[in-house]
Amino acid sequence: MRLISVLYALLTLMLMGGAGLVLLLFVPNTPLPPAWNPTLSLDVTDPVTPMTRIKLQRALADGASCKAALTTGATFQPMADLVTAPQCGIADRVRLTAIGAARLRPVETRCQTALRTAMWHHHGITPAARRHFAQGVSAIHHASSYNCREMRTTAGGTGRMSTHATADAIDISGVTLADGRKLSLLDGWPAADNRGAFFRDLRDSACMWFRLSLGPDYNRLHADHFHLQHTGWGLCR
Numbered sequence: 700m701r702l703i704s705v706l707y708a709l710l711t712l713m714l715m716g717g718a719g720l721v722l723l724l725f726v727p728n729t730p731l732p733p734a735w736n737p738t739l740s741l742d743v744t745d746p747v748t749p750m751t752r753i754k755l756q757r758a759l760a761d762g763a764s765c766k767a768a769l770t771t772g773a774t775f776q777p778m779a780d781l782v783t784a785p786q787c788g789i790a791d792r793v794r795l796t797a798i799g800a801a802r803l804r805p806v807e808t809r810c811q812t813a814l815r816t817a818m819w820h821h822h823g824i825t826p827a828a829r830r831h832f833a834q835g836v837s838a839i840h841h842a843s844s845y846n847c848r849e850m851r852t853t854a855g856g857t858g859r860m861s862t863h864a865t866a867d868a869i870d871i872s873g874v875t876l877a878d879g880r881k882l883s884l885l886d887g888w889p890a891a892d893n894r895g896a897f898f899r900d901l902r903d904s905a906c907m908w909f910r911l912s913l914g915p916d917y918n919r920l921h922a923d924h925f926h927l928q929h930t931g932w933g934l935c936r
């Protein structure tokens with residue numbers, strides 16, 4: 700008798716499982732936290748869960764979704780697409796001025812590049828700054844994002860256009876901590892103190908949020924900045 704009631708209970712649970720999942724996902728007062736709910740769009744400030752990657756991919760898929768997600772963690776103005784030359788321009792253009800509490804010198808970039816930078820700030824830069832310096836960051840320093848130029852290598856030009864020509868990349872050169880102390884990659888990377896560890900943590904976390912990340916370990920052209928790309932092949936050095 701007891702076995703039968705257990706079997707009944709199991710069967711009922713299985714039948715209700717599907718309905719329960721649907722209820723969990725779609726009812727307005729679902730107890731499922733938003734960060735775990737794949738039907739809700741990305742909030743940049745939500746904790747990272749196994750659902751985050753799915754939500755991020757959806758947000759990156761088009762300009763409107765991207766800008767909607769970017770409002771949750773950054774300050775920016777949407778702008779009309781920029782078309783300057785056949786191989787140059789900025790689709791889904793935004794003028795980014797802050798991410799969370801961190802200011803940026805205003806930078807025109809592609810929303811997707813800005814959104815990846817915002818994820819990196821909230822889930823990479825800020826936790827690393829708290830770990831190594833017990834405070835957040837008040838500014839992020841960039842060298843550029845949009846630049847209609849060819850790719851550069853240590854051997855010179857390549858004849859191929861840089862991902863900067865479409866603002867699919869951004870160059871980050873350092874941060875200012877909340878107490879006003881400025882940390883540059885150029886001085887901090889080789890430092891034996893916590894700056895070196897901080898910037899290595901930044902490089903590692905950038906690899907989680909960008910599709911391609913290059914820093915001082917890659918070549919001497921990147922001694923003073925991280926080159927971070929929305930597009931690419933998973934290179935992380």
Ligand SMILES: [Zn+2]
Pocket residue numbers: 863868869870925926927
């Ligand atoms: Zn670059």
